[in-house]
Amino acid sequence: MTDQAIEIEGLVKHFGDVRALDGVDLLAEQGQVLGLLGPNGAGKTTLVRVLATLIKPDAGTARVLDFDVQHDAAALREQIGLAGQYAAVDENLTGLENLTMVGRLYGEPRRSAKARGMELLERFDLLDAASRPTKTYSGGMRRRLDLAAALVARPPVLFLDEPTTGLDPRSRLSLWAVIEGLVAEGTTVLLTTQYLEEADRLADTIAVIDHGRLIAEGTSDQLKDRLGGERLEVRLEDGADPHLAVAVLSAMADEPATVEDGLVRLSVRERHGVIAEAVRRLSDADLGVEDLALRRPTLDDVFLALTGHVAEEHADQEEEQAA
Amino acid sequence: MRRLVTDTLIIAERNLLRLPRAPELLIGFTIQPIMFVLLFRYVFGGAIQTPGYSYVDYLIPGIIVQNTAFGGFATALGLNEDVRKGLIDRFRSLPMSRAAVLGGRTLSDIATNTLSITILLITGVIIGFSFQTSFPEAIAGVGLLLLFGYSFSWFLAFIGLLAKSSETVNSIGFIAVFPLTFISSAFVPVESMPAGLRAFAEVNPFTIIVDAIRHLWLGAPAGNNVWGSIVWSLVIIAVFAPLAVARYRRAAGR
Ligand SMILES: Nc1ncnc2c1ncn2[C@@H]1O[C@H](COP(=O)(O)OP(=O)(O)OP(=O)(O)O)[C@@H](O)[C@H]1O
Numbered sequence A: 001m002t003d004q005a006i007e008i009e010g011l012v013k014h015f016g017d018v019r020a021l022d023g024v025d026l027l028a029e030q031g032q033v034l035g036l037l038g039p040n041g042a043g044k045t046t047l048v049r050v051l052a053t054l055i056k057p058d059a060g061t062a063r064v065l066d067f068d069v070q071h072d073a074a075a076l077r078e079q080i081g082l083a084g085q086y087a088a089v090d091e092n093l094t095g096l097e098n099l100t101m102v103g104r105l106y107g108e109p110r111r112s113a114k115a116r117g118m119e120l121l122e123r124f125d126l127l128d129a130a131s132r133p134t135k136t137y138s139g140g141m142r143r144r145l146d147l148a149a150a151l152v153a154r155p156p157v158l159f160l161d162e163p164t165t166g167l168d169p170r171s172r173l174s175l176w177a178v179i180e181g182l183v184a185e186g187t188t189v190l191l192t193t194q195y196l197e198e199a200d201r202l203a204d205t206i207a208v209i210d211h212g213r214l215i216a217e218g219t220s221d222q223l224k225d226r227l228g229g230e231r232l233e234v235r236l237e238d239g240a241d242p243h244l245a246v247a248v249l250s251a252m253a254d255e256p257a258t259v260e261d262g263l264v265r266l267s268v269r270e271r272h273g274v275i276a277e278a279v280r281r282l283s284d285a286d287l288g289v290e291d292l293a294l295r296r297p298t299l300d301d302v303f304l305a306l307t308g309h310v311a312e313e314h315a316d317q318e319e320e321q322a323a
Numbered sequence B: 001m002r003r004l005v006t007d008t009l010i011i012a013e014r015n016l017l018r019l020p021r022a023p024e025l026l027i028g029f030t031i032q033p034i035m036f037v038l039l040f041r042y043v044f045g046g047a048i049q050t051p052g053y054s055y056v057d058y059l060i061p062g063i064i065v066q067n068t069a070f071g072g073f074a075t076a077l078g079l080n081e082d083v084r085k086g087l088i089d090r091f092r093s094l095p096m097s098r099a100a101v102l103g104g105r106t107l108s109d110i111a112t113n114t115l116s117i118t119i120l121l122i123t124g125v126i127i128g129f130s131f132q133t134s135f136p137e138a139i140a141g142v143g144l145l146l147l148f149g150y151s152f153s154w155f156l157a158f159i160g161l162l163a164k165s166s167e168t169v170n171s172i173g174f175i176a177v178f179p180l181t182f183i184s185s186a187f188v189p190v191e192s193m194p195a196g197l198r199a200f201a202e203v204n205p206f207t208i209i210v211d212a213i214r215h216l217w218l219g220a221p222a223g224n225n226v227w228g229s230i231v232w233s234l235v236i237i238a239v240f241a242p243l244a245v246a247r248y249r250r251a252a253g254r
């Protein structure tokens, strides 16, 4: 027995010509949150489905709590909870009936399954709707119920596929608190997300995947460090020429500045003296500045830099194929 | 094994719980067949010759068989919805018996079929149907209907898992199953059909089961119909249950 909760090696899954997973290696320690980040179609859901024993990989191995997803699938199912990308609740059952059914299918007697259901409904703020068919629930309420269903058996490993998509900010915050609570109790969580803020806040390790391949892995800070340096952002006054600003600022860094929506951006190595020099250069060029700030790269920058790069490669491949 | 039984019962209970909340289905089981009985009895009945029987006696076994076959559409539509809505993913990620979702589905069809057979028999008796046989024979007829309906549920379970949408399920119902029930002895004597159609109708399993029920309820000649119906039912189960289970294992959510 290792202390790795999730061990993935060389995982491959095809759908026809699509290589949804193209040789993924990944580890997650027990009690950790592994955040899986990637654009649409990257293969996140496919990876979750392999780990949750819903589909078989074409090559490679995946072990969860030392259970092989293929050979020990039945035993593994006792250990996992899944909240898929789309809320999987029975619309014609009430919230409580849904949770009770899941509890009983885990082997609980009806009475305790019901008690556990009530407990979870309370935790997810659904008590008022407990005896209403879920087709009357809002999208966010369904999402929360689905998540509650994943927690019914208090599984030591949780797979959450975009758990907060479609939730309002308040529900999102309360869900984050729930996940943090579970992790504090020792639950291992693998979550996919489109929200970098979510990965930043929850994940101990972030794995970025694109086109079925792992393109970066590390803590949020490690990923940000890979981009190096700081970001200088300048918003000019109306009428000032951003291209002139690019010209005068680019001399300060290795790479030229960029303009997007009137915001001039520049990566700089050294924090020291940057603001003063930028202001001096801009006023020498007679450019009025409305706002100027220096900040660390966000995960957004990382994501864009990483997946943007891969997208280019992909475009090249397509051109080759077309030729 | 114990797991299979309890899980199957849990799923069957779930299906039955849903029923009153999805009135379309309940109407399909109750109002619609009653309407058909009345239409056939009073609109077509006068024009159809059924030597040896009053039309209402002739009709009731036929229409109940047709309705029992359609009872399995609850399974087809329900499973199809479960796949599309991702509920099958939830079930497949649970440590439950693999066969229970299908077993529970087909089992709950037995309950709904019992309900609709009862409703149709009551309707039939009100408009003049009467059993010509002993009570045990009448009950045996109901048992045979339920067995046949159960086998058809497995066929429809397979269809429901295969189809991409509920519209597909419905068109299979109307394009394949509906004509099949009509080109049989269910509503008119096969002797009245043109030669080619008649040849088909005579080997159609629906004719065999309808004639078996007429034997058990009206004392019509037995022939091999009762045994034939049992064999047909078992063959349909033997073919489609494994196909449906194999399909279920691979069923992908969205
Ligand atoms: N059942 C399937 N049949 C065919 N192709 C599939 C199937 N499931 C996934 N794919 C393909 O595999 C690739 C990866 O899909 P996947 O759903 O894993 O992406 P994702 O990262 O979850 O995307 P999203 O953010 O949109 O949810 C996509 O190109 C998708 O079209």
Ligand SMILES: [Mg+2]
Residues within 6 Å of the ligand: A044, A045, A046, A085, A161
């Ligand atoms: Mg996805």
